[in-house]
Amino acid sequence: MSSNNNKKWFSLNIGRKEKTSSGSCSCGKSSGGCGGSSNAHHMTNEAFTEAAINASIGEERTKDGFEQVFDVKMDRRSAFKKLTASLLIGAGAVSTSCSVISGDESKEKAQIDWEEQFKGNYKLMTDKEKEATVDRLVRSYQLRTGKNISMSSKNAEEDVLFGYAFNISKCQGYMDCVNACVEENNQDRNSQMQYIRIHEMKDGKGFNFNEADDNYYHEVPAQGHFYMGTQCFHCDNPPCVEVCPVQATWREDDGLVVVDYDWCVGCRYCMAACPYDGRRFNWSKPEVPESEINHNQHYLGNRMRKKGVMEKCTFCVQRSRAGKNPACVEACPTGARIFGNLLDPDSTIRWVLENKKVFRLKEDLGTEPKFWYFMD
Amino acid sequence: MKNNINMMNKIVCFSVFLLAFFSCKHHENEYHSITDKIEAESKDYHGTSISSEAYIGEIQTIEITEGDHTFLIPERKSQIKSYACTECHSKPLSQMKSKDIQKAHWDIKMDHANENTMNCVTCHNPDNIDDLRSLTGHTIDFNTSYNLCNQCHTKQFEDWKGGAHGKRIGGWAPPRASMTCVNCHDPHKPHFESRWPARFNTQKVKERE
Ligand code: SF4
Ligand code: SF4
Numbered sequence: 001m002s003s004n005n006n007k008k009w010f011s012l013n014i015g016r017k018e019k020t021s022s023g024s025c026s027c028g029k030s031s032g033g034c035g036g037s038s039n040a041h042h043m044t045n046e047a048f049t050e051a052a053i054n055a056s057i058g059e060e061r062t063k064d065g066f067e068q069v070f071d072v073k074m075d076r077r078s079a080f081k082k083l084t085a086s087l088l089i090g091a092g093a094v095s096t097s098c099s100v101i102s103g104d105e106s107k108e109k110a111q112i113d114w115e116e117q118f119k120g121n122y123k124l125m126t127d128k129e130k131e132a133t134v135d136r137l138v139r140s141y142q143l144r145t146g147k148n149i150s151m152s153s154k155n156a157e158e159d160v161l162f163g164y165a166f167n168i169s170k171c172q173g174y175m176d177c178v179n180a181c182v183e184e185n186n187q188d189r190n191s192q193m194q195y196i197r198i199h200e201m202k203d204g205k206g207f208n209f210n211e212a213d214d215n216y217y218h219e220v221p222a223q224g225h226f227y228m229g230t231q232c233f234h235c236d237n238p239p240c241v242e243v244c245p246v247q248a249t250w251r252e253d254d255g256l257v258v259v260d261y262d263w264c265v266g267c268r269y270c271m272a273a274c275p276y277d278g279r280r281f282n283w284s285k286p287e288v289p290e291s292e293i294n295h296n297q298h299y300l301g302n303r304m305r306k307k308g309v310m311e312k313c314t315f316c317v318q319r320s321r322a323g324k325n326p327a328c329v330e331a332c333p334t335g336a337r338i339f340g341n342l343l344d345p346d347s348t349i350r351w352v353l354e355n356k357k358v359f360r361l362k363e364d365l366g367t368e369p370k371f372w373y374f375m376d
Numbered sequence: 377m378k379n380n381i382n383m384m385n386k387i388v389c390f391s392v393f394l395l396a397f398f399s400c401k402h403h404e405n406e407y408h409s410i411t412d413k414i415e416a417e418s419k420d421y422h423g424t425s426i427s428s429e430a431y432i433g434e435i436q437t438i439e440i441t442e443g444d445h446t447f448l449i450p451e452r453k454s455q456i457k458s459y460a461c462t463e464c465h466s467k468p469l470s471q472m473k474s475k476d477i478q479k480a481h482w483d484i485k486m487d488h489a490n491e492n493t494m495n496c497v498t499c500h501n502p503d504n505i506d507d508l509r510s511l512t513g514h515t516i517d518f519n520t521s522y523n524l525c526n527q528c529h530t531k532q533f534e535d536w537k538g539g540a541h542g543k544r545i546g547g548w549a550p551p552r553a554s555m556t557c558v559n560c561h562d563p564h565k566p567h568f569e570s571r572w573p574a575r576f577n578t579q580k581v582k583e584r585e
Contacts (some may be wrong), residue, residue, distance in 0.1 A: 159424050165539065182575075192579040217576040236410045323426040323549040328384040332566065335543035335560065343418040348416075348539025348552065353411075356540055360569065368410040376535065 122260040149295040156254035161343040165352045170336035172226035173220035180331030185302040188286035195313040196231045198230040231276035232313040233369030240270035258300040268310040415525035428547030445537045461505040487565040525557045
């Protein structure tokens with residue numbers, strides 16, 4: 001048990017200690033377990049471990065890859081069952097500290113589940129704790145699917161404030177951005193949730209979202225129409241953040257408004273508070289074919305979500321913090337999307353803001369979106 | 377009387393103090409708008425450690441300076457399949473027009489302005505086919521062909537230099553690399569084709585039913 005480092009959650013070291021003690025255990029035997037007959041427990045150690053693990057993650061041993069990650073039961077009963085199982089394992093950790101090797105992976109999974117269950121809000125974590133949770137998630141994915149992902153916990157860089165500009169006269173309505181976004185951010189294929197919407201609007205009617213069509217399917221650009229994209233605008237004064245009862249969503253220092261999927265309780269207050277239809281709630285467990293999963297992930301971005309949490313555009317935090325453009329910007333064949341650092345006076349986004357006639361939606365609300373529109 | 381004046385002085389002094397106190401109710405780092413904030417916070421901008429260099433990848437680039445802007449654009453000549461043109465065009469263009477010479481460039485169909493305004497030699501140099509030529513007869517290198525386009529498309533050129541027109545290569549961070557005109561527009565047929573959207577959301581249709 002690690003009590004010397006000041007974690008904000010309680011953790012056990014069932015699986016890990018064992019590795020360092022190279023297979024031998026407290027009772028002195030180097031293989032085959034400690035033997036149960038002399039033990040004060042009614043169950044043998046192996047049986048106890050087996051029972052505890054079965055209660056905790058038993059199902060997962062028979063399910064494969066995808067289901068394991070996403071089919072996390074969220075109802076109270078199974079959550080409670082899991083919790084007690086975790087406690088059971090915790091209680092039995094000492095007495096079962098040496099068991100057959102085949103149980104190691106299950107134990108490690110249980111250990112990870114335990115630590116993940118009691119981890120704190122990402123927003124309040126130290127860098128070390130952030131790294132730890134990311135490592136756990138990567139390891140968990142590896143244990144469950146046998147595949148590797150890379151997950152970053154990279155923080156906001158100093159002197160960076162992200163901003164976006166959208167050229168209404170250039171957008172042709174191709175929706176290549178929507179495609180790229182779905183693939184980049186591992187969005188659920190079944191429910192066809194999409195962070196970006198492209199609105200087809202009639203010329204001469206202004207920006208009339210009520211009469212616009214955001215689900216057209218015909219050759220584009222259509223005669224007498226123009227196109228306008230919306231997504232989360234990463235408001236500098238975001239009302240969605242204000243209303244969250246558990247602070248599961250917040251504004252990062254580089255201006256990105258993010259969600260901790262593990263802290264979100266799915267109340268959807270933020271969705272109601274957003275004046276721009278920027279947030280998406282996942283009603284079903286997100287499913288992505290294994291071959292299409294984007295393995296380059298960020299904790300606050302495109303990592304695998306569970307069912308019943310809020311998602312939204314993060315300006316592709318996994319890309320933007322590494323210096324890349326968001327997937328939508330890269331995919332747009334017309335160059336209608338411009339992204340960059342608002343604090344860099346030489347950046348292209350700054351040139352656009354200073355030299356084009358830019359405007360934002362519902363500017364009077366004081367939400368200060370960092371997403372500007374302009375025309376040629 | 378003297379006392380009164382003293383009193384008045386005190387009151388005036390106090391109210392000036394009050395005024396000064398309440399009029400700066402904005403804390404530091406709190407701004408009226410995002411534009412104020414951007415302006416204030418970028419005053420002492422010293423650059424970041426983030427670079428987009430790695431994402432430019434295999435693309436060969438050249439650095440250009442136009443007005444206040446210096447940035448990279450893709451190198452062009454190595455991308456043209458049959459450059460140098462003189463490998464085929466051994467004679468001046470006027471002589472190539474005769475019937476007994478093999479027909480080439482059959483796939484090029486001009487759809488750029490009208491015949492009154494443009495033909496091949498509006499851009500290509502008939503005397504030295506390896507180069508382009510400005511309207512006034514100056515030589516323009518294939519690598520900097522944007523200098524041809526900007527003769528007519530001045531507004532687009534301004535926007536392109538600043539970064540409002542065209543597409544970035546790599547990422548948002550420095551160094552800036554941008555596509556040049558011919559990377560997106562076929563110079564012989566510069567408009568974008570109409571086509572079908574990349575996807576259709578069947579679930580939204582269901583929701584509406
Ligand atoms: S656009 Fe909506 S979801 Fe995005 S930051 Fe603003 S209020 Fe929040
Ligand atoms: S849905 Fe999640 S992020 Fe949104 S307000 Fe509720 S808890 Fe917060």
